[in-house]
Amino acid sequence: MEQSILLVGVPTDHGSRRTGCLMGPDALRAADISTRLSRLGYDVSDAGNITTDPTEEIHHPNPKIHHLADYAALIGKLDQYCETMLKEGPVPVFMGGDHCIAAGILPALARASEEAGQEQFLLWLDAHTDFQTLESTDTGNLHGTPVTYIIGDPSFDGVIPRPAAPIKPENICMMGIRSVDPAEQARIARTSIDVHDMRAIDEFGVATPLRRFIDRVRRANGRLHVSLDVDFLDPEIAPAVGTTVSGGVNHREAHLIMEILYDSGLVTSVDIAELNPFLDVRGKTSELIVDLIASLFGQRVLDTHRRSI
Numbered sequence: 001m002e003q004s005i006l007l008v009g010v011p012t013d014h015g016s017r018r019t020g021c022l023m024g025p026d027a028l029r030a031a032d033i034s035t036r037l038s039r040l041g042y043d044v045s046d047a048g049n050i051t052t053d054p055t056e057e058i059h060h061p062n063p064k065i066h067h068l069a070d071y072a073a074l075i076g077k078l079d080q081y082c083e084t085m086l087k088e089g090p091v092p093v094f095m096g097g098d099h100c101i102a103a104g105i106l107p108a109l110a111r112a113s114e115e116a117g118q119e120q121f122l123l124w125l126d127a128h129t130d131f132q133t134l135e136s137t138d139t140g141n142l143h144g145t146p147v148t149y150i151i152g153d154p155s156f157d158g159v160i161p162r163p164a165a166p167i168k169p170e171n172i173c174m175m176g177i178r179s180v181d182p183a184e185q186a187r188i189a190r191t192s193i194d195v196h197d198m199r200a201i202d203e204f205g206v207a208t209p210l211r212r213f214i215d216r217v218r219r220a221n222g223r224l225h226v227s228l229d230v231d232f233l234d235p236e237i238a239p240a241v242g243t244t245v246s247g248g249v250n251h252r253e254a255h256l257i258m259e260i261l262y263d264s265g266l267v268t269s270v271d272i273a274e275l276n277p278f279l280d281v282r283g284k285t286s287e288l289i290v291d292l293i294a295s296l297f298g299q300r301v302l303d304t305h306r307r308s309i
């Protein structure tokens with residue numbers, strides 16, 4: 001990894017009808033993300049927040065869809081922002097905001113990788129596959145659609161411009177999945193996305209599938225983005241998310257993933273999505289996320305001295 005980190009806040013919460021993710025970046029700042037990473041020896045700077053201007057709604061034949069114009073504006077804004085920022089070289093840590101942010105970040109990263117002659121890979125840590133289309137979503141919540149968008153699915157044609165550099169489905173690995181509707185399941189099975197649901201994690205643990213994916217990234221000389229949705233974690237340890245699903249990844253499994261990723265030296269960018277501080281319990285989710293990000297950047301078990309609770 002590079003020795004400098006750029007924190008970028010992307011406070012958005014139009015991806016669902018529940019408010020609160022707007023406060024995500026500030027909760028991570030309050031949980032001392034910057035100091036924790038600085039202590040690990042990085043030069044950390046905070047770029048502040050990226051916001052989009054409210055625009056008029058774009059209408060879609062699916063009447064459930066809401067905030068489509070905000071989604072389109074967010075994708076455009078992040079794409080533009082990343083274009084300049086990525087040239088400067090620090091490892092970006094995007095602090096969401098709901099998971100719509102991934103729809104703007106990944107295509108920009110993929111374009112930068114393409115220009116550098118490298119493949120862009122994505123590790124998607126989430127309870128959901130976020131593989132809805134504009135037609136298939138029955139909630140109309142766009143935070144369930146970013147993966148469909150970033151692979152260049154034609155269902156967005158005529159609504160939001162297709163990504164110039166889509167992510168190849170075979171370059172995506174998903175872990176922690178445990179809530180997928182039948183249509184989404186059928187669609188994802190037709191792609192070459194590598195999906196490890198919680199059943200697979202129960203049987204084989206997190207290390208084996210993760211190492212296999214990391215080997216693929218290394219062999220391809222790829223760049224690796226890690227997208228961490230708070231609902232990847234079990235709600236008992238991470239209650240601050242609007243889409244809790246029981247039976248998630250536990251504390252040590254989550255840290256082990258981050259530690260293995262750090263050891264790989266392949267992670268080039270990160271996003272943290274769906275943190276809703278309004279639903280937190282005395283900041284415990286924000287603190288856990290910051291702790292996990294510290295592990296991703298090199299904090300080791302032996303370096304930590306935890307207070308008893």
Ligand SMILES: [Mn+2]
Pocket residue numbers: 099126127128130143229273274
């Ligand atoms: Mn998600």
